Amino acid sequence: MSRRNTKLSHISIPELSLVLLIGPSGAGKSTFAHRFFKPTEIISSDVCRGLISDDENNQTVSADAFELVRFIAAKRLKLGLLTVIDATNVQPESRREWVRLAREYHVLPVAIVLNMPEQVCQERNTLRSDRNFGTHVIPQQISQLKRGLRDLREEGFRQIFEMRSPEDVAMLETITRSPLYNNKKDEHGPFDIIGDVHGCYDELCNLLEVLGYQVDRENTSLISAPMTTNAEGYTRFRKPVFVGDLVDRGPKSPQVLRLVMNMVNNGLALCVPGNHDAKLLRYLNGKNVQLRHGLEQTVAQLTSETPEFLESVKSFIDGLISHYVLDDGKLVVAHAGLKESMQGRGSGAVREFCLYGETTGETDEFGLPVRYNWALEYKGRAMVVYGHTPVPTAQWLNNTIDIDTGCVFGASLTALRYPERALVSVPALEQYAVPARPIGYSADSVLSVQQQYDSVLNIEDFTGKQILQTRYSNNITIREENNIAALEVMSRFTINPKWLIYLPPTMSPAETSQAQGFLEHPAEGLQYYKEAGLEKVICEEKHMGSRAVVIVCRDEEVAERRFGVTGEGNGVIYTRTGRSFFTDKQTEQDFIARINTALISTGFYETFDTDWVCLDAELMPWSAKAQALLQTQYAAVGTAAGKALPAVVTALQQAISNGAPAQALLEKYTKRLEQTTHYVKAYRQYCWSVNSLDDYKLAPFHIMATEGKTWFDKDHEWHMSAIKNICAGDEQILLATPYLLVETGNAESEQAAINWWKELTAAGGEGMVIKPYTFLSKGDKGLIQPAIKIRGAEYLRIIYGPEYDAAENLERLRNRKLTGKRSLALREFALGLEGLERFVNKDPLQLVHQCVFGILALESEPVDPRL
Known part of the structure; x- marks a missing residue:
C-alpha cells in the first residue's frame, strides 16, 4: 500500500509482522501503539531504557536498551507473534536492523509513519516534564524522517501507512490482522495429499478413483469426492492436496494442469507449487530458461493449446502459495518440505526453501544439486508432507514424510490420507523418463530411514528439565535429577530400547x-x-504376580520392519521398569512362541488387521521374578521370627509355670508368633516351583496397541472379552482374568x-x-x-x-498420604498412553522415548513404595 494514503479509517496488516512505528519524539507513537495493539505486543525503547537504568530518558544507555529491544523482539518473532517497535526509527540505518530481523524470522516488516507537524511535536514535548532535550532535536528528527520516506519501499517495507496530522490519526478507527495466504489452520480435512504427478494423468485418475473420487477423465474434471466421518461424528468431504511438480517428463502435463486447476479453482482441492511448475511459469513469462529436465516435453505438449489456456496456466501457477499450514497447525504441506522456523511465515527465503529445499551449492556426480537433509534435524510439532526427491516408498522421518515415489520413473504415485496417516499407491503404467540418479537409498536390511536414524538418539533430548506434552492430560514436568536417574536405568539395565514403546503406570490404593x-x-x-x-x-x-509388558510379532521380519530390532526373536517380555523379565533369552522366546501360536490359532492377527500386539499383563508366579527379594527380605524375616518366637513363647510359658508374672508378655509374643505364621503363609502363596513353561501363567488385561491403532477407546469389558478369546488358544499358560x-x-x-x-x-x-x-x-x-x-x-x-x-x-x-501416589499414577498413565500413540503414529523413537524416560524418571520421586 502506498504511503500517500493518509486519510484512512481502516488499515489491515499481516497477522504475523514486525510493525515499526516511525516518527519524531512527540509524534504520538506510544499513544497510537496502546490504542491499537496489546501491551504485550509493544516493545518500547523508552521502557527498555527504564528497565536497565531506572530512567526512560537516559540516552547514555540507548545502545544497551536497543540491544534489549532486539532480544525481546527476536524471541516474540521466533514464537510467531506480531511485534510492534515503539521508537523514533527516523534514520535509515536504525530501520535497516529491523528489516534484517524481520527477514531472519521470515516475517513481513510494516511501516506506520506518524509524520506530524513540528509544532505539534514541540507542543506535546513541552507538556512532558521528563523530556528535557534541546529544541533542535525534533527538527533534526523530522528532517531525517522526510529524507528517508521515499526510500521505505526500497528498504524492504511492503506495507507503508503514513499519517500527517492528528486528524489523520483520529480518523483511523481500526487496524485488523489479515491471515497470511498460507494460513489455512481452519481447514481440518480430511485430506488426501498427493505426491509429484509430473504429467502422469492416467495414474493420477487411477489414484483418485482408488481414493474414492469420481473423475470425468475426458473432460478433466472431478465429479464427486468421498466423505469421511471423524471421531467427533462430523462428516466432511475429503479434499486432495497436491505437493506440486504437476508437469514435466510425463506424457500428459496439459491434462494434469486442467484437472488440478479445475479442482483448485472450484474449491475442491489445494495445491502448492513445485520447482518444475515454477520453471514452467518463467518460460511462459518469456524468461530465458533451459528446456531440460522434462520441460521440453511440457513445452511440446502445450504447443497445441490455446492462448487462453496458457494464460490461465500462468495465472494459476503464479497464484499458488508456497506452502499451507492446515488443521490448527498440525499439518504442513510444501513441495520440498519446510523447517519449523519457516512454517506459516512469508518471505522469499521461505518460498525458495519450499521449491528447492536446502542445498549446499555443490553438485553431485550426476550434475544435480547436493541437498541438506533438513528432515534429519526436524523436531517440529506439525507433520510435514512433501515430495521433490523421489524415493522407492514413502519415507517417514521425524514427523515428516516424503511421498514422491517416482511415478514418472516407472514406480508409483502415492497419496497420504490425513488424519488417518494411511498410504495409498497406484503403479505407474509405464516408465516415462529415466532418473538422473538412482532413486532411493542403500540399506542392508528392511530398516526404514527413520529406524536407521533412531539407532543413535540425541542425549540432549533426555537430559535437563523436561516439560512433556500429552494429549490426555496437562503438561508433565520431569525434574533434571530424576531424568539423570532414568538415563542410568535406561543405559545400564533395560532391554534393547527399540522394544521400549510403553511402560505401565503405578497404581494407587483406595482411601x-x-x-x-x-x-x-x-x-x-x-x-x-x-x-x-x-x-x-x-x-x-x-x-499374585509381577506386572509385565508383552510385545509379540507374527515373525522376526515384522520385528525388524516395525521395531527395527534384528536377531532378537519376534517379541519381548519386560517389567514395568523396562528390564527383561527372563534372564534366559531362549526361555523368553519359547514363551513368546507359545503366545504367538495362541494369537495365530485364534485369528487375532486377522481380526485386528495387524502383525504385532502390545499387551499389558501380569506374569506369575511372583517368585519367578522376585526370588531375590523373597530370600533377602520376606523369607529372612519369616525364618528369623519362626526360629526365635517359638523359643520365646516356650520360655515364657515355663516362667509362668514357675510363678513369674509374665502372662501379658506371653499373650503379646503368642500373638506375634501367630502374625508371623500368617505372614509366612501369605508370601508362600505367591511362590511355586517353575520347571517348565507350563509352570508360568500370563494374565493379560489390556490390549494396548496393534499396527496403526491404540485401543484406549474400548471399554474394559471389551478388553476382557477380546483377551479371553486369546487365552482360549493356550489355556495352559494364558489366564483370562x-x-x-x-x-x-x-x-x-x-x-x-x-x-x-x-x-x-x-x-x-x-x-x-x-x-x-x-x-x-x-x-x-x-x-x-x-x-x-x-x-x-x-x-x-x-x-x-x-x-x-x-x-x-x-x-x-x-x-x-495418597496425594503423591495418585498424582504419580495419573502422570505415568498419561505418559504411557502418549508414548504408545506416538509409536503407533510412527513418530521418531526419541519422541516415544521422551515418554518412556518420563515414566522412569517419575519412579524416582519420593513416594512411599508400600502404597
Whole structure:
C-alpha cells in the first residue's frame, strides 16, 4: 500500500509482522501503539531504557536498551507473534536492523509513519516534564524522517501507512490482522495429499478413483469426492492436496494442469507449487530458461493449446502459495518440505526453501544439486508432507514424510490420507523418463530411514528439565535429577530400547478404610468413582504376580520392519521398569512362541488387521521374578521370627509355670508368633516351583496397541472379552482374568463386589482392582484414576510387616498420604498412553522415548513404595 494514503479509517496488516512505528519524539507513537495493539505486543525503547537504568530518558544507555529491544523482539518473532517497535526509527540505518530481523524470522516488516507537524511535536514535548532535550532535536528528527520516506519501499517495507496530522490519526478507527495466504489452520480435512504427478494423468485418475473420487477423465474434471466421518461424528468431504511438480517428463502435463486447476479453482482441492511448475511459469513469462529436465516435453505438449489456456496456466501457477499450514497447525504441506522456523511465515527465503529445499551449492556426480537433509534435524510439532526427491516408498522421518515415489520413473504415485496417516499407491503404467540418479537409498536390511536414524538418539533430548506434552492430560514436568536417574536405568539395565514403546503406570490404593481390622476395603474404592460421577465400574481379580509388558510379532521380519530390532526373536517380555523379565533369552522366546501360536490359532492377527500386539499383563508366579527379594527380605524375616518366637513363647510359658508374672508378655509374643505364621503363609502363596513353561501363567488385561491403532477407546469389558478369546488358544499358560461389573450407588451391586473381594482374599488372593468402565475417564478436574487397587488383609501383611494389623499399628498407618501416589499414577498413565500413540503414529523413537524416560524418571520421586 502506498504511503500517500493518509486519510484512512481502516488499515489491515499481516497477522504475523514486525510493525515499526516511525516518527519524531512527540509524534504520538506510544499513544497510537496502546490504542491499537496489546501491551504485550509493544516493545518500547523508552521502557527498555527504564528497565536497565531506572530512567526512560537516559540516552547514555540507548545502545544497551536497543540491544534489549532486539532480544525481546527476536524471541516474540521466533514464537510467531506480531511485534510492534515503539521508537523514533527516523534514520535509515536504525530501520535497516529491523528489516534484517524481520527477514531472519521470515516475517513481513510494516511501516506506520506518524509524520506530524513540528509544532505539534514541540507542543506535546513541552507538556512532558521528563523530556528535557534541546529544541533542535525534533527538527533534526523530522528532517531525517522526510529524507528517508521515499526510500521505505526500497528498504524492504511492503506495507507503508503514513499519517500527517492528528486528524489523520483520529480518523483511523481500526487496524485488523489479515491471515497470511498460507494460513489455512481452519481447514481440518480430511485430506488426501498427493505426491509429484509430473504429467502422469492416467495414474493420477487411477489414484483418485482408488481414493474414492469420481473423475470425468475426458473432460478433466472431478465429479464427486468421498466423505469421511471423524471421531467427533462430523462428516466432511475429503479434499486432495497436491505437493506440486504437476508437469514435466510425463506424457500428459496439459491434462494434469486442467484437472488440478479445475479442482483448485472450484474449491475442491489445494495445491502448492513445485520447482518444475515454477520453471514452467518463467518460460511462459518469456524468461530465458533451459528446456531440460522434462520441460521440453511440457513445452511440446502445450504447443497445441490455446492462448487462453496458457494464460490461465500462468495465472494459476503464479497464484499458488508456497506452502499451507492446515488443521490448527498440525499439518504442513510444501513441495520440498519446510523447517519449523519457516512454517506459516512469508518471505522469499521461505518460498525458495519450499521449491528447492536446502542445498549446499555443490553438485553431485550426476550434475544435480547436493541437498541438506533438513528432515534429519526436524523436531517440529506439525507433520510435514512433501515430495521433490523421489524415493522407492514413502519415507517417514521425524514427523515428516516424503511421498514422491517416482511415478514418472516407472514406480508409483502415492497419496497420504490425513488424519488417518494411511498410504495409498497406484503403479505407474509405464516408465516415462529415466532418473538422473538412482532413486532411493542403500540399506542392508528392511530398516526404514527413520529406524536407521533412531539407532543413535540425541542425549540432549533426555537430559535437563523436561516439560512433556500429552494429549490426555496437562503438561508433565520431569525434574533434571530424576531424568539423570532414568538415563542410568535406561543405559545400564533395560532391554534393547527399540522394544521400549510403553511402560505401565503405578497404581494407587483406595482411601484408607476406617472399618475395624481393615486398611483397604472395596467400599472406599467404589465411593471414589461414585463421587467422580461414574455410574459403572469393573472389578478385576488382582493376580499374585509381577506386572509385565508383552510385545509379540507374527515373525522376526515384522520385528525388524516395525521395531527395527534384528536377531532378537519376534517379541519381548519386560517389567514395568523396562528390564527383561527372563534372564534366559531362549526361555523368553519359547514363551513368546507359545503366545504367538495362541494369537495365530485364534485369528487375532486377522481380526485386528495387524502383525504385532502390545499387551499389558501380569506374569506369575511372583517368585519367578522376585526370588531375590523373597530370600533377602520376606523369607529372612519369616525364618528369623519362626526360629526365635517359638523359643520365646516356650520360655515364657515355663516362667509362668514357675510363678513369674509374665502372662501379658506371653499373650503379646503368642500373638506375634501367630502374625508371623500368617505372614509366612501369605508370601508362600505367591511362590511355586517353575520347571517348565507350563509352570508360568500370563494374565493379560489390556490390549494396548496393534499396527496403526491404540485401543484406549474400548471399554474394559471389551478388553476382557477380546483377551479371553486369546487365552482360549493356550489355556495352559494364558489366564483370562475374572471380573465383575458393578453399578456405583446400587447397594446390591456394590455389596456383590465387596462379597467377591472377601471371597478372593479369604482364599489367599491378593485382592482386586477397580477401574472405570471406560478405559479413559475424565471428570471436572481432568483424568480420573485409571485403576484403584484394593488389597486383602493378608497381602498387606507382606507389605507392611507381620504385626501391621495390631490396633496401634493400624491407627498409625491410617494416616498414610495418597496425594503423591495418585498424582504419580495419573502422570505415568498419561505418559504411557502418549508414548504408545506416538509409536503407533510412527513418530521418531526419541519422541516415544521422551515418554518412556518420563515414566522412569517419575519412579524416582519420593513416594512411599508400600502404597
